[in-house]
Amino acid sequence: xxxxxxxxxxxxxxxxxxxxxxxxxxxxxxxxxxxxxxxxxxxxxxxxxxxxxxxxxxxxxxxxxxxxxxxxxxxxxxxxxxxxxxxxxxxxxxxxxxxxxxxxxxxxxxxxxxxxxxxxxxxxxxxxxxxxxxxxxxxxxxxxxxxxxxxxxxxxxxxxxxxxxxxxxxxxxxxxxxxxxxxxxxxxxxxxxxxxxxxxx
Numbered sequence: 001x002x003x004x005x006x007x008x009x010x011x012x013x014x015x016x017x018x019x020x021x022x023x024x025x026x027x028x029x030x031x032x033x034x035x036x037x038x039x040x041x042x043x044x045x046x047x048x049x050x051x052x053x054x055x056x057x058x059x060x061x062x063x064x065x066x067x068x069x070x071x072x073x074x075x076x077x078x079x080x081x082x083x084x085x086x087x088x089x090x091x092x093x094x095x096x097x098x099x100x101x102x103x104x105x106x107x108x109x110x111x112x113x114x115x116x117x118x119x120x121x122x123x124x125x126x127x128x129x130x131x132x133x134x135x136x137x138x139x140x141x142x143x144x145x146x147x148x149x150x151x152x153x154x155x156x157x158x159x160x161x162x163x164x165x166x167x168x169x170x171x172x173x174x175x176x177x178x179x180x181x182x183x184x185x186x187x188x189x190x191x192x193x194x195x196x197x198x199x200x201x
Contacts, residue, residue, distance in 0.1 A: 018124045019134030022152040027116060032059040035177035044167030057181075062098055063188040077190040084190040093192045096201040125149065131158055 034057035041050040052071065058064035061080075068074040073088040078098050085094040116122065119140070125133035131151035138145070144164055151159040156177055162170040192198050 019132045019150060019152055020122045020124050022132060022157075023116065023122070023134060023136075023150060026157070030060070030179050032181055032183050033057065033177060033179050034181055034183065035174045037175070038173050040171045042169045042171070044169075046169070049168070057183055057187060059183055059188065065187050075190070077188060079188050079190065084192075086190070086192070086196070091193070091196045093196050093198045094201060095198060 034055070036055050037053065039050075039052045039054075040048060043049055050071075052068050054066060054068040054070075056064070056066045058078075062078055063080050064076075064078045066076040075084075075086040075088075077084045077086075081098055083096050083098050086092070116136075120136040120138060123135045123137075125135055127133070128151070131153055133149055133151045136148045136150065138147075146163050146165060148163075149161040150157060151161075156179065157174055159174075160172045162172075164170075
């Protein structure tokens with residue numbers, strides 16, 4: 001799928017003394033959030049490969065909805081037990097168990113209930129261009145990425161950068177992020193459209 005390995009990333013946090021403190025505050029205090037996002041995928045030479053925009057919302061633990069509106073319409077829903085990925089152009093739905101996706105993945109930083117440092121080594125990177133940055137490196141090798149960088153401002157998370165095993169970098173920037181909104185339970189349910197091909201993994 002076009003955005004599969006990095007679509008499970010989202011969050012906000014209160015301003016703290018460092019990026020690591022901000023992330024830990026988020027895990028402790030943020031149960032839900034919603035925002036708009038803009039996403040770019042760059043190759044190892046930082047040449048633009050893809051651009052996308054959309055909206056996201058989540059409710060910890062394990063429930064989320066990401067909707068890409070440009071350039072391709074795609075919906076990703078985590079209902080607490082399963083992950084649903086719907087590609088409108090292909091009229092295809094992929095279903096997989098959510099626990100296989102969370103684990104030691106970027107989503108575990110936000111939607112999981114485990115202690116962050118069980119799955120990641122966290123390092124403060126200091127202030128760069130007005131943001132307090134941290135780096136999260138997975139403790140296991142069985143992941144689609146090598147490291148995640150998170151940048152916080154006083155109002156919360158501003159940017160996320162993910163580097164995969166091939167040197168590609170995905171940059172996600174959030175806007176209008178609202179912490180702990182009341183979200184409809186229906187947002188985290190998904191029924192395959194009539195006539196769609198459903199593939200279970």
